[in-house]
Amino acid sequence: MVDYSKEFEAIAKAYGASGxxxxxxxDKKTASLVVSHHKILFQNSxxxxxxxxxxxxxxxxxxxxxxxxxxxxxxxxxxxxxIPAEGVQEIVSEFEIGEGAKVNFIAHCSFPNAIKLRHxxxxxxxxxxxxxxxxxxxxxxxxxxxxxxxxxxxxxxxxGGKLRSEFKLIKGAVGKLDLDYEGTLxxxxxxxxxxxxxGKGDDKVLVKESLFLNGENSRGLAKSRIVATDRCVSEVxxxxxxxxxxxxxxxxxxxxxxxxEARVSAVPKLLVVDxxxxxxxxxxxxxxxxxxxxxxxARGLDEDEAVDVVVKGMLR
Amino acid sequence: MLNLTNIELTINGKKILHDLNLEVxxxxxxxxLGANGTGKSTLSSVIMGLNGYQVKGGQILLDGEDITNxxxxxxxxxxITLGWQEPARFEGLTVGExxxxxxxxxxxxxxxxxxxxLKVGLAPELYISRAVDGTLSGGERKRIExxxxxxxxxxxxxxxxxxxxxxxxxxxxxxxxxxTFSRTGSAVLLxxxxxxxxxxxxxxxxxxxxxxxxxxxxxxxxxxxRNHCEECPHVNQPAEEVIHNG
Numbered sequence: 001m002v003d004y005s006k007e008f009e010a011i012a013k014a015y016g017a018s019g020x021x022x023x024x025x026x027d028k029k030t031a032s033l034v035v036s037h038h039k040i041l042f043q044n045s046x047x048x049x050x051x052x053x054x055x056x057x058x059x060x061x062x063x064x065x066x067x068x069x070x071x072x073x074x075x076x077x078x079x080x081x082x083i084p085a086e087g088v089q090e091i092v093s094e095f096e097i098g099e100g101a102k103v104n105f106i107a108h109c110s111f112p113n114a115i116k117l118r119h120x121x122x123x124x125x126x127x128x129x130x131x132x133x134x135x136x137x138x139x140x141x142x143x144x145x146x147x148x149x150x151x152x153x154x155x156x157x158x159x160g161g162k163l164r165s166e167f168k169l170i171k172g173a174v175g176k177l178d179l180d181y182e183g184t185l186x187x188x189x190x191x192x193x194x195x196x197x198x199g200k201g202d203d204k205v206l207v208k209e210s211l212f213l214n215g216e217n218s219r220g221l222a223k224s225r226i227v228a229t230d231r232c233v234s235e236v237x238x239x240x241x242x243x244x245x246x247x248x249x250x251x252x253x254x255x256x257x258x259x260x261e262a263r264v265s266a267v268p269k270l271l272v273v274d275x276x277x278x279x280x281x282x283x284x285x286x287x288x289x290x291x292x293x294x295x296x297x298a299r300g301l302d303e304d305e306a307v308d309v310v311v312k313g314m315l316r
Numbered sequence: 317m318l319n320l321t322n323i324e325l326t327i328n329g330k331k332i333l334h335d336l337n338l339e340v341x342x343x344x345x346x347x348x349l350g351a352n353g354t355g356k357s358t359l360s361s362v363i364m365g366l367n368g369y370q371v372k373g374g375q376i377l378l379d380g381e382d383i384t385n386x387x388x389x390x391x392x393x394x395x396i397t398l399g400w401q402e403p404a405r406f407e408g409l410t411v412g413e414x415x416x417x418x419x420x421x422x423x424x425x426x427x428x429x430x431x432x433x434l435k436v437g438l439a440p441e442l443y444i445s446r447a448v449d450g451t452l453s454g455g456e457r458k459r460i461e462x463x464x465x466x467x468x469x470x471x472x473x474x475x476x477x478x479x480x481x482x483x484x485x486x487x488x489x490x491x492x493x494x495x496t497f498s499r500t501g502s503a504v505l506l507x508x509x510x511x512x513x514x515x516x517x518x519x520x521x522x523x524x525x526x527x528x529x530x531x532x533x534x535x536x537x538x539x540x541x542r543n544h545c546e547e548c549p550h551v552n553q554p555a556e557e558v559i560h561n562g
Binding site: 309 | 366387388389391393396398400405407409420421464468
């Protein structure tokens with residue numbers, strides 16, 4: 001029998017370093033899935049929340065089903081990590097949130113030693129009628145930028161449903177991030193994507209958030225907050241398509257550049273198909289706001305400290 | 317305490333402040349009266365040392381020390397701070413965290429962030445965890461700015477129109493807050509358009525076309541302002557335009 005105890009320990013440690021509480025991870029009272037590289041270390045279903053994971057060649061395939069009407073009290077914990085420096089981890093996931101259910105997910109992805117690693121996340125999400133799903137994913141990377149993170153999400157939010165998804169990669173080197181999130185909204189549905197990334201060194205950051213507002217009165221927000229330092233190159237594409245009466249979409253991008261060799265760009269793509277839809281966008285890219293910095297300096301912080309406070313707040 | 321002597325400020329080749337002399341005494345409230353565009357906010361930026369407001373001539377002394385060329389944070393460390401007319405907003409920074417930054421300089425034994433919020437008429441339990449961002453109204457943000465300045469226990473608080481954008485029912489409260497600064501030992505340089513607010517000061521100065529034209533007892537300066545400035549061609553014209561037009 002394989003002894004996974006050391007792997008448990010390493011994953012729990014990495015989970016703790018990324019801001020999670022390792023005790024939550026293996027608590028039988030909460031639904032959870034813990035994956036190390038392509039091995040499932042732990043999975044736990046609870047009444048109303050079924051998690052079924054299956055090991056595949058380079059990772060894990062998982063289906064997470066929340067029963068209709070189920071109000072899940074404690075967050076569902078998902079932990080994906082790779083301890084070795086090299087390899088590929090592919091997570092293929094499917095989320096089915098039943099009609100009227102409500103659930104929060106806390107996901108941590110930890111790659112503390114990555115030198116030549118690919119982490120592929122391929123997710124399909126269906127939020128049922130009047131259901132609500134909140135998903136917060138935090139990444140923890142080591143200081144070497146030898147990692148590629150490729151998260152792809154296709155979400156469908158049914159009538160009256162709500163999906164809020166946050167992706168955060170602010171600890172450690174990003175490496176190469178190519179994030180592609182897409183939300184399709186039906187009548188009265190709400191979808192919010194919120195991406196926060198702190199790029200350093202030679203990191204490459206590409207963020208694409210797309211909203212297809214297909215249902216009447218649907219509401220979508222594609223928000224991104226990126227800080228690019230050193231030689232980091234960042235590009236954000238915020239897309240919204242208004243296909244239905246009274247659909248409202250907003251693209252909100254802030255990118256801060258620090259350093260002469262970093263580069264940031266923002267591309268909003270708005271398409272109104274139904275003449276009763278309304279789409280808006282705002283983008284602020286460039287240096288840290290002068291007034292914010294001067295305000296904090298007038299409270300006694302030096303310039304670097306002031307910039308740090310502004311940046312940390314924005315990425316929180 | 318604060319002495320400005322022969323201050324000259326030029327921006328894009330235009331003289332904005334000239335021959336400006338001003339003294340703010342320890343612990344006093346000193347009002348600055350002046351029509352729009354006469355250089356009141358510019359004066360506050362010059363004293364704080366904001367970027368783009370470095371003087372071309374003259375000297376700024378704080379307790380005898382020349383601070384003319386010091387950066388903003390060094391002036392703050394010596395006890396000068398500024399409450400902006402339109403305060404900045406900070407995504408992700410809570411009111412409690414914002415006030416704690418100021419609190420570091422006043423240390424223990426002075427008002428806590430919660431007490432500072434109470435002083436400006438905001439219930440701490442409703443505000444301490446809120447972000448200092450666009451979800452606050454203009455009036456709420458201005459009160460938080462005052463609380464932040466108060467928390468620092470500065471030697472000199474420059475308050476740039478703390479009463480603008482505040483409803484008339486709350487003006488008395490703002491006046492109380494300004495008096496609190498004085499009670500806690502801070503001097504206040506108070507920039508205001510409201511004559512009734514200006515007259516709470518110990519002394520006042522009237523600014524016209526980028527220079528101080530009168531300093532004295534507040535009621536007398538207010539009267540001077542009324543009598544001279546309403547007819548003055550500089551009213552409601554930016555000083556630089558006045559200068560530009562000759």
